[in-house]
Amino acid sequence: MDNPHVLIIEDDPSVCELLFSCLSKAGYRVSIAQSGEAGLSEIEEDPPEAMVLDLNLPGMNGLDVCRAMRRDPWMSRIPVLMLTGQAEEDDVVAGLEVGADDYMTKPFSPKLLTARVKSLLRRRSSNPIPAEGTTSPGDLPESLMVKTLGRCELRVGNRSLSWTEEFSPAQRQLMAMLVGASSGKVSQEEVQASLWPDSTSTRARSSFDSLLSRVRRTLDQALVPFDSKKYLTVKRGYLCLENSLIDAHEFRRLIRKATLQVAGGELWPAEITFSSAFSLWRGTFVPGDFGSDAAIVFQDELEQLYLDSSQTFARLLAQNERYQEAAKLLRDALRYEPTNDGVVRLLHSLCLAQESPGKASQVIKQYSEALARENFPAQDIEEALQDFPKAKPDQGWLNHD
Numbered sequence: 530m531d532n533p534h535v536l537i538i539e540d541d542p543s544v545c546e547l548l549f550s551c552l553s554k555a556g557y558r559v560s561i562a563q564s565g566e567a568g569l570s571e572i573e574e575d576p577p578e579a580m581v582l583d584l585n586l587p588g589m590n591g592l593d594v595c596r597a598m599r600r601d602p603w604m605s606r607i608p609v610l611m612l613t614g615q616a617e618e619d620d621v622v623a624g625l626e627v628g629a630d631d632y633m634t635k636p637f638s639p640k641l642l643t644a645r646v647k648s649l650l651r652r653r654s655s656n657p658i659p660a661e662g663t664t665s666p667g668d669l670p671e672s673l674m675v676k677t678l679g680r681c682e683l684r685v686g687n688r689s690l691s692w693t694e695e696f697s698p699a700q701r702q703l704m705a706m707l708v709g710a711s712s713g714k715v716s717q718e719e720v721q722a723s724l725w726p727d728s729t730s731t732r733a734r735s736s737f738d739s740l741l742s743r744v745r746r747t748l749d750q751a752l753v754p755f756d757s758k759k760y761l762t763v764k765r766g767y768l769c770l771e772n773s774l775i776d777a778h779e780f781r782r783l784i785r786k787a788t789l790q791v792a793g794g795e796l797w798p799a800e801i802t803f804s805s806a807f808s809l810w811r812g813t814f815v816p817g818d819f820g821s822d823a824a825i826v827f828q829d830e831l832e833q834l835y836l837d838s839s840q841t842f843a844r845l846l847a848q849n850e851r852y853q854e855a856a857k858l859l860r861d862a863l864r865y866e867p868t869n870d871g872v873v874r875l876l877h878s879l880c881l882a883q884e885s886p887g888k889a890s891q892v893i894k895q896y897s898e899a900l901a902r903e904n905f906p907a908q909d910i911e912e913a914l915q916d917f918p919k920a921k922p923d924q925g926w927l928n929h930d
Contacts, residue, residue, distance in 0.1 A: 532808070533650050534558045536577035538568035538594065539612065540586055542797060544635070548581060549801055551639035552646065558808055561801050565589030569597060572604060575779070576672075579649045581642070584613040584624060592627050599628035608649035612637070670759045673773040677708050678780065678831075679812025683752070690751040693815070699724060700744050705816035707770045708777065709824030714769040723821070741768070777831055780809045784838045791841060791927070796848070803842040807858070810835060813865065836862050840875055847926040852883045867899035874917065882921035893917060 535557045537548045545561050552559045560575060562568035565586045572580075584591040591611060598604040611629035624632050630652075631645055676682040681693040681701075692704055702724060706715045721733035728736065745757035762769045783806035790799035817828025839862040843855035859876040863869065873896045880889035893914060900910045 532556050532558045533578040534560065534575065535579050535581065535646060536568065536571055536575075537561045537581045538563075538565060538586065538591070539581070539583040540564065541583070544583070544612075545801075546797075547639060548642070549804075551643050552581075553804065553808075555643045555647070557646070558805055559801070560805055561798060563798070565591065565594040568594055572598070572607070575782075577607060579646055580607055580609045581646065582609050582611050582629070584611055592623055595624070595627045595629055608652065610642070610645055610649060670756070670772045673760050675708060675770070675773050675775040676811075677775060677777045677814055677816050678810055679815065681815050683748070685752055685755060688752045688755070690748065695747060695751060696744070698820070699740055700747070701816070701819045702821055703740060703744060703768075705819035705821035705824040707768065708775050708816050709814075709821050709827040711778070711827075713771075713773065713775065713778070714767045715823070717763070717766050717768060720768060776809045777814050777827070780806050781831065781834060783809075784834055788838065788841060791845065796845060796927075800842075800845055803838065803845065806838070807842065832865055836866055836869055836872060840871055843875060843879070844926040847879060847882065852879050855879055856883075868896070868903055868905075870913070878918055878921055881918070 535552050537545060537552075537559060539545050539548065539561070540563045545563070549559050549561060560571060560577070562571045566589050568580075568582070569589075571577075582591045582594060586594070591613075595609055595611070598607065598609070605628070608630045609628065611624040611632040612635060613624065613632065614635045630649055633642055633645060671685055674682075674684040676684065681691065681704075683690045683692055692701060696704065703720065706720060706723065707713060717734070717737055721728075721730070721737050724740070725733040725736050741761065741763070745761055748757040748760070749755050760770065760772055762771055783802050787799045787802035787806060790796075790802060814824070814828040814831045816824040839858050843858045846852075846855040846858070856876060856879045859872050859879070862872050863876070866872070873892060877889050877892045880886070880892060897910055897914060900913065905913075
């Protein structure tokens with residue numbers, strides 16, 4: 530959510546790895562599809578701000594993908610950098626004719642490719658969506674980025690609003706209810722019952738209309754030019770947050786996708802997906818502190834998901850002997866739950882794998898102190914520390930409990 534999303538559609542794993550590395554280092558959120566069909570599905574599921582598209586793909590090739598995108602009014606706005614392994618003039622012309630915005634031939638300079646992607650994104654941002662009345666039926670408003678992990682911020686284009694600071698307590702609670710709902714919508718009855726439980730239905734409805742009006746006015750004034758009615762809508766008794774991307778929802782979606790990839794043995798794509806998910810995590814789900822029951826539940830769900838997925842991602846990194854990265858991931862997770870037994874034991878094993886018995890002992894000591902702070906009985910602490918492993922797992926990190 531913080532950084533532009535770049536989608537790579539490329540079937541060669543070595544090229545994917547190079548592209549992912551150079552674009553991630555440049556600060557972009559990167560996702561990968563290894564076929565044209567998968568790429569088009571990814572665009573609908575997680576729209577990118579720019580694409581790097583290989584010409585020679587199995588099945589639906591790059592030209593077919595580009596043609597399909599340019600026929601769709603919404604997809605047609607996504608800038609495309611075409612990659613080809615051939616330097617013939619005909620390939621370049623074919624790519625440009627079907628709507629590619631730029632091209633590069635393989636092998637390519639990572640530095641130059643990153644500069645080309647940056648140029649495409651700059652060109653896109655300077656060519657905003659046409660004003661109302663001039664758009665085609667398939668056009669949508671510019672996405673509203675809703676940041677909730679570690680901070681609360683609304684961003685559209687280069688304009689932003691901190692809703693922790695600019696919204697009143699009631700406005701924050703209303704937004705917390707919206708972003709805490711998995712569907713991004715909440716019934717008016719639920720809002721009214723939560724915020725004005727002692728009011729009559731008529732009075733509660735009047736209060737709801739007034740609160741929504743104030744939220745819209747705040748957004749319109751802070752994010753000029755902005756039309757809040759395209760984002761905060763009321764439909765059939767539901768208040769809806771539309772044309773928006775919520776970082777917490779995206780984090781959950783990516784973690785679930787990565788977990789399925791691991792289960793299916795797609796380890797390298799899973800690592801890419803986990804990396805994209807963890808790039809969104811800047812801290813806990815802040816709206817859980819704003820008085821909404823749904824947001825509190827969602828906050829707990831996200832923190833548990835973060836702790837569980839930290840272990841899966843760490844095992845995936847350890848499988849490739851990237852022990853330091855895995856250990857850092859787990860130490861970050863322990864900030865949220867210092868007594869998480871699974872995280873502690875895995876971190877201890879990683880220290881042994883790095884042949885650092887001193888660090889492993891320190892992990893156990895810190896775990897014991899954390900348990901004591903939580904008022905665990907001395908006997909329980911002693912039992913918890915007895916069966917720590919003495920060596921790194923010998924069955925592989927992903928198969929070891």
